[in-house]
Amino acid sequence: QAQLVESGGGLVQPGGSLGLSCAASGFTSDLDAVGWFRQAPGKAREWVSCTSRSGHSTHYANSLKGRFTISRDNAKNIVYLRMNDLNVDDTAVYYCAAAPWGVDSSCPPEAYEYDVWGQGTQVTVSS
Secondary structure, three states: OOEEEEEOOEEEOOOOOEEEEEEEEOOOOOOOEEEEEEEOOOOOOEEEEEEOOOOOOEEEOHHHOOOEEEEEEOOOOEEEEEEOOOOHHHOEEEEEEEEOOOOOOOOOOOHHHOOEEOOOEEEEEOO
């Protein structure tokens, strides 16, 4: 059974950094596009970033460009999200998800394209 497990969340002070990991297992084929999403209390789920199968194509929500970096290690089936200069508005549950995208030149920002989701990891930015 395909499964994604996020880790690395926690409490961090404003201006700090945090690295999240998304470990994939049980996929019958190579892990395709992977995205990160987040959901803050009382708010809708928001797309954060995604990476194509090879990792050569990455995309970010405009508001997060320059602070967040997505990467992947296909040998380990792990996708990472490095978050720098965090602020209180980044507080949310962060989810990774996998999409059977089939195209390595891009990755989808739409949540409905993703069919396997992790359970989420809490990131809290507070002083």
